Amino acid sequence: MGPRLMLLLAVVNEVVATFRPRHLSPCRVEKTYVYCNSLNLKHIPSDLPPDIQVLDMSYNFLQNLTDEFLSFYTSIHELNLYNNEVSFVQPGLFKDFANLENLDLSKNHLDQFAQLTYGIGPLPKVKTLDLSSNGLYSGMPPVFLHNASALLNVSLSGNSITKIDKDTFSGAPALKSIDLSNNVILEIEDGAFESLPDLTELNLSTNSITCIVDFNLIQLKLLNLSKNSIESFHTTDSENEHNLLYLDLSENKILYFPVLPKRNKLIYLDLSRNLLQTVSVGPLTDDLSYISYSWFAETTSSWNKTISGSGTETNLTKLLYLDLSYNEIKSISDKFFSMMRSLELLNLSNNCLISFTVGSDTLNSLDTLDLNFNALQNLSFASNALRSLKKLYLKSNNLQTLAAQVFSHLPQIQLIDLQENHVSICKYNPTSPGLSRSSNKTDCIFLAGISSLLYLYLSSNTIKYIPQYAFYGTPLLVLDVSNNKDLQLHEKSFFGLDSSLKYLYLHKNSLKSLTVDISLLTGIKHVILSDNQLTELSPWNKESSIEVLDLRNNKLPFIQHHTVTILEKSLKRLYVSGNPLDCCSNSRFLHMVQKSTVEIPEINVLKCHFSNNPELKELPFLNVSQEDCDKQDAKIITIVIIIIMALFVSVFIGLISKCYRERRLKSRGSYKARPEGI
Numbered sequence: 001m002g003p004r005l006m007l008l009l010a011v012v013n014e015v016v017a018t019f020r021p022r023h024l025s026p027c028r029v030e031k032t033y034v035y036c037n038s039l040n041l042k043h044i045p046s047d048l049p050p051d052i053q054v055l056d057m058s059y060n061f062l063q064n065l066t067d068e069f070l071s072f073y074t075s076i077h078e079l080n081l082y083n084n085e086v087s088f089v090q091p092g093l094f095k096d097f098a099n100l101e102n103l104d105l106s107k108n109h110l111d112q113f114a115q116l117t118y119g120i121g122p123l124p125k126v127k128t129l130d131l132s133s134n135g136l137y138s139g140m141p142p143v144f145l146h147n148a149s150a151l152l153n154v155s156l157s158g159n160s161i162t163k164i165d166k167d168t169f170s171g172a173p174a175l176k177s178i179d180l181s182n183n184v185i186l187e188i189e190d191g192a193f194e195s196l197p198d199l200t201e202l203n204l205s206t207n208s209i210t211c212i213v214d215f216n217l218i219q220l221k222l223l224n225l226s227k228n229s230i231e232s233f234h235t236t237d238s239e240n241e242h243n244l245l246y247l248d249l250s251e252n253k254i255l256y257f258p259v260l261p262k263r264n265k266l267i268y269l270d271l272s273r274n275l276l277q278t279v280s281v282g283p284l285t286d287d288l289s290y291i292s293y294s295w296f297a298e299t300t301s302s303w304n305k306t307i308s309g310s311g312t313e314t315n316l317t318k319l320l321y322l323d324l325s326y327n328e329i330k331s332i333s334d335k336f337f338s339m340m341r342s343l344e345l346l347n348l349s350n351n352c353l354i355s356f357t358v359g360s361d362t363l364n365s366l367d368t369l370d371l372n373f374n375a376l377q378n379l380s381f382a383s384n385a386l387r388s389l390k391k392l393y394l395k396s397n398n399l400q401t402l403a404a405q406v407f408s409h410l411p412q413i414q415l416i417d418l419q420e421n422h423v424s425i426c427k428y429n430p431t432s433p434g435l436s437r438s439s440n441k442t443d444c445i446f447l448a449g450i451s452s453l454l455y456l457y458l459s460s461n462t463i464k465y466i467p468q469y470a471f472y473g474t475p476l477l478v479l480d481v482s483n484n485k486d487l488q489l490h491e492k493s494f495f496g497l498d499s500s501l502k503y504l505y506l507h508k509n510s511l512k513s514l515t516v517d518i519s520l521l522t523g524i525k526h527v528i529l530s531d532n533q534l535t536e537l538s539p540w541n542k543e544s545s546i547e548v549l550d551l552r553n554n555k556l557p558f559i560q561h562h563t564v565t566i567l568e569k570s571l572k573r574l575y576v577s578g579n580p581l582d583c584c585s586n587s588r589f590l591h592m593v594q595k596s597t598v599e600i601p602e603i604n605v606l607k608c609h610f611s612n613n614p615e616l617k618e619l620p621f622l623n624v625s626q627e628d629c630d631k632q633d634a635k636i637i638t639i640v641i642i643i644i645m646a647l648f649v650s651v652f653i654g655l656i657s658k659c660y661r662e663r664r665l666k667s668r669g670s671y672k673a674r675p676e677g678i
């Protein structure tokens with residue numbers, strides 16, 4: 001073929017392309033992408049460019065897929081038929097689609113097709129196939145998968161499959177990822193997945209599986225079994241190395257710690273929302289045989305305790321994430337963690353722990369420890385444990401008597417959440433810190449000198465007093481001591497926090513006065529003082545850096561002139577509603593409000609009253625004008641003048657009447673006789 005002929009062919013092609021009826025169909029064409037979604041179509045339009053690669057037909061009313069329309073577009077790579085009414089596919093339709101890699105048939109009526117038992121025919125190049133939400137039930141998946149040698153990824157989620165047969169996936173041996181979530185799977189036949197050497201992800205979440213016996217899928221990297229009814233998980237006793245990295249067993253009915261592969265790479269294990277009561281180290285039973293007796297017949301709850309430790313003989317040295325939250329664990333021995341040298345996050349929240357102890361050289365990679373919502377009374381950490389711990393959550397426990405230095409040995413701790421406990425804070429003497437050192441249990445805990453701690457939450461602890469220097473040497477950024485009724489503050493309670501503290505929460509503390517000069521905290525940005533009984537803000541004597549000040553629901557009649565002067569410089573937002581504000585004693589404040597340099601979110605509902613004149617009702621704060629107050633003042637002045645005048649007049653009258661009386665007596669000439677000698 002000479003170059004001339006080539007050129008001619010090219011021209012002809014061009015001409016043909018120009019005369020092709022392109023824009024008859026209502027679809028949007030963008031190069032090789034065609035969007036025909038949501039157009040009420042019953043057929044695939046036949047007038048689309050033949051070289052299209054992506055065809056989106058989702059949200060239409062297609063029923064039959066036949067080569068009548070589709071055969072024009074054998075070049076497509078991706079066909080999206082999500083949410084149609086497809087109930088028939090011409091067998092072998094896709095055998096000539098040499099590029100079709102991605103086929104989405106989800107949300108159709110393919111159960112009707114599968115009943116005909118034709119088989120969809122070969123899917124030679126399809127890598128990703130979505131068959132979710134098609135009403136398919138057991139035995140139907142092979143109709144679509146029987147000749148799909150290139151298939152890597154299949155979703156059968158949201159169907160009605162109850163059983164996975166042995167040969168379900170035998171026509172798709174290259175599968176890497178199978179999503180079977182949201183079915184009603186009760187049974188998986190032996191060998192269903194074993195023949196898939198590349199299978200790395202298996203999603204069986206939200207099914208009805210009751211137990212996993214002899215787990216042996218060494219090729220899997222991710223196994224999701226969440227939201228089933230699993231009572232036990234048991235790996236085959238073997239020395240084979242498993243590749244499993246992620247195992248999600250959350251929201252099941254697991255009673256005992258799973259029997260995991262002896263040799264594993266597990267980094268993520270989620271056992272949250274199960275029925276675990278103990279995970280203690282039992283005797284290392286090599287006799288695992290008794291476990292495999294009739295898992296279905298026996299109710300696991302009648303099993304004996306010895307089984308409980310069996311999981312811990314597994315080597316979990318690579319585990320990073322362990323979630324045991326929402327179980328019924330009453331105690332946990334720290335030996336349980338001795339293998340978990342890499343563990344970074346341990347979630348034990350919402351259990352029934354009374355005591356938690358970490359022995360020496362344990363959990364030294366742990367970054368986050370969540371013990372929220374337990375019943376902890378005892379808590380102790382060996383001095384060389386938890387050396388990486390940054391976040392410690394202890395909310396809603398029963399902590400009261402603890403070793404005073406319990407938190408002082410955590411070299412990297414940044415956050416301690418002690419909300420809803422019964423702790424109190426030790427006094428600290430910066431001149432002789434050694435005196436107070438003791439590892440004995442005390443009624444208070446030391447919070448001073450924890451040089452890495454930034455976030456401290458102590459609300460709802462019935463703390464009565466924050467002694468002086470309580471946080472000295474602890475560079476807190478956030479301090480929450482709210483909701484401690486009848487809290488007393490020492491003048492130097494916050495001493496040492498000057499430059500670090502930015503957020504201070506003191507609400508709901510029944511504070512009658514503020515004994516601390518908050519403006520001494522030179523870095524402070526947010527001060528929450530709402531729901532107290534403050535009648536005044538004690539003098540603030542320095543330049544303030546406060547940006548948000550919450551004074552709601554106190555007993556403040558006014559904001560002092562000098563406080564306003566100090567605040568004005570930095571304040572951005574102020575909350576003052578719920579105070580018996582006086583309209584006229586707040587002229588400077590009113591000025592600040594009306595100048596509106598400061599945002600007062602409730603300014604339109606903020607009211608004040610005229611204390612000197614109860615007859616005047618409450619007024620919206622913004623409506624108060626200087627004249628109202630001047631008028632009030634004028635009235636007061638008038639009243640005062642009247643009173644003075646009345647006094648003056650009465651005195652005058654009194655004098656006159658006295659004079660008159662005396663004159664009358666004189667005119668009568670009868671002086672009173674005085675005793676002699678005076």
Ligand SMILES: *[C@@H]1O[C@H](CO)[C@@H](O)[C@H](O)[C@H]1NC(C)=O
Binds near residue numbers: 042062063064088
């Ligand atoms: C699909 O095929 C069935 C019978 O095979 C027929 O009754 C139906 O009308 C067809 N639907 C469309 C939209 O062509």
Ligand SMILES: *[C@@H]1O[C@H](CO)[C@@H](O)[C@H](O)[C@H]1NC(C)=O
Binds near residue numbers: 095122124146
């Ligand atoms: C799969 O389809 C191909 C054609 O693409 C065919 O040659 C082959 O025999 C089919 N295999 C099976 C097992 O049906």
Ligand SMILES: *[C@@H]1O[C@H](CO)[C@@H](O)[C@H](O)[C@H]1NC(C)=O
Binds near residue numbers: 153
């Ligand atoms: C499988 O499909 C899902 C969603 O369609 C996608 O996120 C994932 O990357 C796919 N995996 C492979 C191996 O193609």
Ligand SMILES: *[C@@H]1O[C@H](CO)[C@@H](O)[C@H](O)[C@H]1NC(C)=O
Binds near residue numbers: 182222
């Ligand atoms: C498993 O399926 C559920 C529900 O369909 C989905 O939310 C989740 O992302 C899937 N997980 C994986 C790893 O595919």
Ligand SMILES: *[C@@H]1O[C@H](CO)[C@@H](O)[C@H](O)[C@H]1NC(C)=O
Binds near residue numbers: 181225247
């Ligand atoms: C497992 O599936 C659930 C949905 O049921 C999902 O929320 C979760 O993230 C999945 N787990 C993993 C590890 O992907």
Ligand SMILES: *[C@@H]1O[C@H](CO)[C@@H](O)[C@H](O)[C@H]1NC(C)=O
Binds near residue numbers: 304
């Ligand atoms: C379980 O322990 C009880 C005693 O606590 C014993 O009588 C029973 O035989 C044990 N059952 C098994 C299966 O070991």
Ligand SMILES: *[C@@H]1O[C@H](CO)[C@@H](O)[C@H](O)[C@H]1NC(C)=O
Binds near residue numbers: 264315316317
């Ligand atoms: C645990 O496994 C790691 C490798 O994954 C290995 O180095 C270590 O020796 C094992 N520890 C025990 C006690 O088996």
Ligand SMILES: *[C@@H]1O[C@H](CO)[C@@H](O)[C@H](O)[C@H]1NC(C)=O
Binds near residue numbers: 272325326347348349
């Ligand atoms: C621990 O689990 C609970 C409940 O499952 C969750 O709310 C919490 O965020 C988890 N904690 C951490 C630190 O991830």
Ligand SMILES: *[C@@H]1O[C@H](CO)[C@@H](O)[C@H](O)[C@H]1NC(C)=O
Binds near residue numbers: 354355377378
């Ligand atoms: C707490 O610890 C003390 C000794 O340190 C012990 O006597 C007490 O029984 C423990 N309480 C609990 C509930 O473990």
Ligand SMILES: *[C@@H]1O[C@H](CO)[C@@H](O)[C@H](O)[C@H]1NC(C)=O
Binds near residue numbers: 438439440
């Ligand atoms: C606890 O206190 C007692 C006496 O108060 C003392 O004898 C003992 O040494 C202290 N224990 C520790 C570990 O400091």
Ligand SMILES: *[C@@H]1O[C@H](CO)[C@@H](O)[C@H](O)[C@H]1NC(C)=O
Binds near residue numbers: 619620623
């Ligand atoms: C407050 O002033 C606004 C207009 O600035 C007025 O509409 C409103 O009626 C006044 N409210 C009272 C109670 O005087």
